[in-house]
Amino acid sequence: MFTVTDLGILPGKAISQATGLSSNGMVVGYSATADFSAVQGWMYSNGVQTPLVISGPAVPLGVNASGEIVGMEGAHDKKVM
Numbered sequence: 001m002f003t004v005t006d007l008g009i010l011p012g013k014a015i016s017q018a019t020g021l022s023s024n025g026m027v028v029g030y031s032a033t034a035d036f037s038a039v040q041g042w043m044y045s046n047g048v049q050t051p052l053v054i055s056g057p058a059v060p061l062g063v064n065a066s067g068e069i070v071g072m073e074g075a076h077d078k079k080v081m
Contacts, residue, residue: 022064
């Protein structure tokens, strides 16, 4: 059985999307402005959504049970999404 959880949207952003899920429940994703001019990655774990601090726009794509995150840097172009 699965449980659906609203992970929210980071402040100042219009959309949010989960992009990866670990075996122990950590979730990564991104929030962005409506025109994708600002993209911010985040990790959700133990009920808390935490912005990822990365130099430049980046989109996390996956996370493992140890919390190691993989993704794309400079992925603010709408064509990449």
